[in-house]
Amino acid sequence: xxxxxxxxxxxxxxxxxxxxxxxxxxxxxxxxxxxxxxxxxxxxxxxxxxxxxxxxxxxxxxxxxxxxxxxxxxxxxxxxxxxxxxxxxxxxxxxxxxxxxxxxxxxxxxxxxxxxxxxxxxxxxxxxxxxxxxxxxxxxxxxxxxxxxxxxxxxxxxxxxxxxxxxxxxxxxxxxxxxxxxxxxxxxxxxxxxxxxxxxxxxxxxxxxxxxxxxxxxxxxxxxxxxxxxxxxxxxxxxxxxxxxxxxxxxxxxxxxxxxxxxxxxxxxxxxxxxxxxxxxxxxxxxxxxxxxxxxxxxxxxxxxxxxxxxxxxxxxxxxxxxxxxxxxxxxxxxxxxxxxxxxxxxxxxxxxxxxxxxxxxxxxxxxxxxxxxxxxxxxxxxxxxxxxxxxxxxxxxxxxxxxxxxxxxxxxxxxxxxxxxxxxxxxxxxxxxxxxxxxxxxxxxxxxxxxxxxxxxxxxxxxxxxxxxxxxxxxxxxxxxxxxxxxxxxxxxxxxxxxxxxxxxxxxxxxxxxxxxxxxxxxxxxxxxxxxxxxxxxxxxxxxxxxxxxxxxxxxxxxxxxxxxxxxxxxxxxxxxxxxxxxxxxxxxxxxxxxxxxxxx
Amino acid sequence: xxxxxxxxxxxxxxxxxxxxxxxxxxxxxxxxxxxxxxxxxxxxxxxxxxxxxxxxxxxxxxxxxxxxxxxxxxxxxxxxxxxxxxxxxxxxxxxxxxxxxxxxxxxxxxxxxxxxxxxxxxxxxxxxxxxxxxxxxxxxxxxxxxxxxxxxxxxxxxxxxxxxxxxxxxxxxxxxxxxxxxxxxxxx
Numbered sequence: 008x009x010x011x012x013x014x015x016x017x018x019x020x021x022x023x024x025x026x027x028x029x030x031x032x033x034x035x036x037x038x039x040x041x042x043x044x045x046x047x048x049x050x051x052x053x054x055x056x057x058x059x060x061x062x063x064x065x066x067x068x069x070x071x072x073x074x075x076x077x078x079x080x081x082x083x084x085x086x087x088x089x090x091x092x093x094x095x096x097x098x099x100x101x102x103x104x105x106x107x108x109x110x111x112x113x114x115x116x117x118x119x120x121x122x123x124x125x126x127x128x129x130x131x132x133x134x135x136x137x138x139x140x141x142x143x144x145x146x147x148x149x150x151x152x153x154x155x156x157x158x159x160x161x162x163x164x165x166x167x168x169x170x171x172x173x174x175x176x177x178x179x180x181x182x183x184x185x186x187x188x189x190x191x192x193x194x195x196x197x198x199x200x201x202x203x204x205x206x207x208x209x210x211x212x213x214x215x216x217x218x219x220x221x222x223x224x225x226x227x228x229x230x231x232x233x234x235x236x237x238x239x240x241x242x243x244x245x246x247x248x249x250x251x252x253x254x255x256x257x258x259x260x261x262x263x264x265x266x267x268x269x270x271x272x273x274x275x276x277x278x279x280x281x282x283x284x285x286x287x288x289x290x291x292x293x294x295x296x297x298x299x300x301x302x303x304x305x306x307x308x309x310x311x312x313x314x315x316x317x318x319x320x321x322x323x324x325x326x327x328x329x330x331x332x333x334x335x336x337x338x339x340x341x342x343x344x345x346x347x348x349x350x351x352x353x354x355x356x357x358x359x360x361x362x363x364x365x366x367x368x369x370x371x372x373x374x375x376x377x378x379x380x381x382x383x384x385x386x387x388x389x390x391x392x393x394x395x396x397x398x399x400x401x402x403x404x405x406x407x408x409x410x411x412x413x414x415x416x417x418x419x420x421x422x423x424x425x426x427x428x429x430x431x432x433x434x435x436x437x438x439x440x441x442x443x444x445x446x447x448x449x450x451x452x453x454x455x456x457x458x459x460x461x462x463x464x465x466x467x468x469x470x471x472x473x474x475x476x477x478x479x480x481x482x483x484x485x486x487x488x489x490x491x492x493x494x495x496x497x498x499x500x501x502x503x504x505x506x507x508x509x510x511x512x513x514x515x516x517x518x519x520x521x522x523x524x525x526x527x528x529x530x531x532x533x534x535x536x537x538x539x540x541x542x543x544x545x546x547x548x549x550x551x552x553x554x555x556x557x558x559x560x561x562x563x564x565x566x567x568x569x570x571x572x573x574x575x576x577x578x579x580x581x582x583x584x585x586x587x588x589x590x591x592x593x594x595x596x597x598x599x600x601x602x603x604x605x606x607x608x609x
Numbered sequence: 610x611x612x613x614x615x616x617x618x619x620x621x622x623x624x625x626x627x628x629x630x631x632x633x634x635x636x637x638x639x640x641x642x643x644x645x646x647x648x649x650x651x652x653x654x655x656x657x658x659x660x661x662x663x664x665x666x667x668x669x670x671x672x673x674x675x676x677x678x679x680x681x682x683x684x685x686x687x688x689x690x691x692x693x694x695x696x697x698x699x700x701x702x703x704x705x706x707x708x709x710x711x712x713x714x715x716x717x718x719x720x721x722x723x724x725x726x727x728x729x730x731x732x733x734x735x736x737x738x739x740x741x742x743x744x745x746x747x748x749x750x751x752x753x754x755x756x757x758x759x760x761x762x763x764x765x766x767x768x769x770x771x772x773x774x775x776x777x778x779x780x781x782x783x784x785x786x787x788x789x790x791x792x793x794x795x796x797x
Contacts, residue, residue: 015648016729023734024737032757058668
C-alpha cells in the first residue's frame with residue numbers, strides 16, 4: 008500500500024486552495040523563464056508548422072513526415088554557488104551549545120587567551136577548537152528577530168555535555184506580526200542524544216522521538232547545528248567544506264572582519280569582532296577562553312531586519328548542570344506526556360503504535376519504573392496501576408512453601424504482557440499472548456497471531472545478592488528460551504520490567520467475575536462523570552457489558568455527548584485499561600488505567 | 610492582461626509578446642502544473658508540460674485571442690487541461706510498466722469519487738488554514754519545503770533569508786504545525 012503523505016493532500020487542488028498554493032509558489036528565475044520561453048517557442052513553431060502543413064495538405068496534398076525531437080533542458084539548475092556570507096547568527100538555536108566542545112590543556116588555553124585580542128589567527132584557532140575548551144556547558148540566552156512587522160523572540164535554556172554528547176534545549180518562542188491572529192507562543196523542549204531527537208510539547212502534553220538518519224532529517228534538524236553538522240557527529244568548527252555558515256564561521260575570511268576590542272558579557276571577557284558591508288553589519292563577541300559565541304548582533308541594511316543573540320547566563324564544567332538522558336526520560340514519564348507519532352499506519356498498512364515508535368529506552372532503562380502520573384486527562388485522576396512489584400495482589404498467592412518451588416506452583420494459564428515502549432509492562436501492559444503451564448512441566452505459548460510454541464518449564468532458585476529467588480526457566484526443545492522470576496502471581500522476565508507473565512486462571516486464585524467488573528466500572532463512572540445530564544433522559548447515559556475474551560471483560564460507558572469509553576478489565580488482577588473512542592474516527596485511544604478492585608466496594 | 614492588450618503586443622512583436630506572457634504567467638502556470646504532476650512527474654516532465662502550456666497559449670494568441678477579456682482564466686484552463694492530460698499519460702506509462710490490474714485501470718479511467726473529493730477538499734482547506742496560522746515567513750517556508758520540495762537554500766533565496774535561518778524556522782514551524790494539526794484531528 009502506498010502511504011500518502013500529508014502534503015500530498017494538496018495535490019489536485021482547485022479554486023481557492025490552488026490560489027493559495029500559487030501565492031506561495033517559489034519565484035522562478037529569469038534564467039529558468041528564458042528556458043521555458045525557448046522550449047515553448049520551439050513547440051509553438053512546430054505546432055504552427057504542423058497546422059500550416061495540414062492546411063496546405065488539405066488544399067494541395069503535401070505529405071508530412073519526420074518527427075523533431077525536443078531536447079529537455081533541466082528545469083532548475085542545482086544551486087552550486089557557495090552559501091552567502093550574509094548570516095543571521097542568532098537564529099541557530101543551539102549555536103551556544105554546539106559551537107563549543109572539546110577540551111585541551113590549560114597551558115594551551117592560556118597561550119590562546121593571551122593572543123586572541125590582537126591576533127586574528129589566534130582567535131580563529133580558539134574558535135575552531137572551541138570544542139576542546141570545556142566538557143559541560145549550561146547557558147541561558149535570548150534571540151530576537153525583527154523584520155518589518157514581524158517580531159520573534161526566543162528565550163532558551165541550553166545544556167550540553169560535549170563529552171557524552173547530549174544536548175538539552177528548552178525554548179519558548181513569542182511570535183508577533185501585524186496580523187494578530189498569527190501571534191503565537193510556543194514552548195518546546197528538545198533533547199538530542201545518540202542519533203535520536205526528542206521533542207516535548209509541555210503545552211500539548213506529548214512527546215515525539217525521531218531518528219536522525221537521512222538527508223531529510225539532517226536538513227530539518229540543523230537548527231541545532233553549528234556549521235550544519237548534527238551534534239552527534241560534530242566536525243571541526245571551521246570545516247572549509249561546510250556549506251552552511253554560522254556566525255563563527257564568518258571568521259574564516261580574515262579580510263572581512265576586524266577585532267575591535269573586548270567586552271564583558273555575563274561575567275566573561277569576550278573578544279569583540281566586527282564586520283560590515285553594504286548589505287549588513289555584524290558584531291560578534293566570543294568568549295576569550297572558550298571561543299563560545301556569547302553575543303551577536305546582525306543588521307540587514309537593505310531589508311531592515313535585525314537579529315540579536317545574547318547569552319544571559321553561562322556556566323562551564325563542574326558549575327554547569329546538564330540533564331542526563333535518564334533524567335530526561337524521568338521528566339517525560341513523571342509528567343505523563345503521551346507519545347506522539349506523525350502517522351498511524353505504516354507503508355504496509357499496519358497500525359503504528361506511537362508508544363513503540365517513541366520508545367525511550369535509548370535514554371537508558373531505569374532500575375525501577377518512574378512514577379507515571381497517568382496521562383493528564385481528567386478521566387484518570389484516581390488510583391492507577393502500579394509497577395509489577397506493587398501490583399494489586401489477588402487474594403490467593405502461590406509463593407513457594409517450605410523452601411520448595413515446584414511446577415505445581417505455576418501450573419495454569421498466564422498472560423504474557425510486554426511494555427508499550429514507554430512504560431513498564433506493569434504500568435501499561437500490552438497483551439502478547441498466553442502461556443499454559445501443565446502439571447507435567449510442559450508449556451505452550453500462544454502468541455497474538457495464534458501461533459503455538461511448545462516446550463518445557465522448570466522451576467528452581469537463583470541466588471541474587473544473597474537471596475534465593477524462585478525462578479522458572481523455559482526451554483524450547485532442549486534450548487533455554489527465557490527465564491522468569493516468580494513472586495505472587497507474576498513472573499518477571501528479565502529485570503527491566505519490560506516483559507512479564509501474569510497468572511490468568513488458577514484453580515486456587517480468585518478470578519473477577521463479569522458482574523463484579525461491571526459493578527466496579529459502574530461505580531467508577533458514577534464517581535468520575537457528570538450524570539446530571541441524564542436526569543431528564545436516563546437513556547442518554549449508561550454502562551453496559553461488552554465482549555469477553557480469555558483474559559478480559561469489556562465494559563462500555565456511554566456519555567451524554569454520545570462518546571463511548573471502553574474499559575478492559577483483566578480477569579486475573581482487576582487491572583483495567585481505559586480506552587476512549589474517538590467520535591470521528593471511531594479509533595480507540597488509551598487514556599489511562601485503574602484497578603477496579605478499588606471500586607468494588609463503592 | 611487582456612486579450613486586446615495581447616493582440617496589440619502581437620502586432621508590435623510576436624516574440625516580445627511571448628516573452629511577456631512567460632514573465633507574467635510563468636510562475637502561475639508552473640504552480641498549476643506542479644500541483645497536478647507533483648506525484649507522478651519528474652522535474653523534466655513538469656518543465657515539458659509547462660512549455661506545452663505556453664505553446665498552446667501562443668497558438669491561441671496567434672489565432673484566437675482577441676475575444677478574451679482577462680486571459681488569466683484562459684491560461685488557467687489550458688494549464689489544468691494540459692497538466693491533466695500529461696498526468697494521465699504519465700500514469701498510464703507507469704501502469705503499463707508495472708503489472709496493471711483492472712482496479713488500477715478503473716481508477717485511471719474514472720478516479721473521481723464525490724465523497725472522497727469533498728473530504729479531500731476539506732482536508733486541503735484545513736491544512737492550508739493551519740499553515741497560514743503559522744504566519745510569515747513560516748507558512749511560505751513550510752509550503753515551499755514540503756509541497757514544492759524546495760531545499761533550504763532555494764527557499765532562503767526566494768524569501769531573502771539565510772539558509773541557516775530557513776532551516777531553523779522550518780524545524781520549529783513543523784513542530785508547531787504538528788501540534789495545530791493534532792488539535793484539528795489531523796496527523797502530519
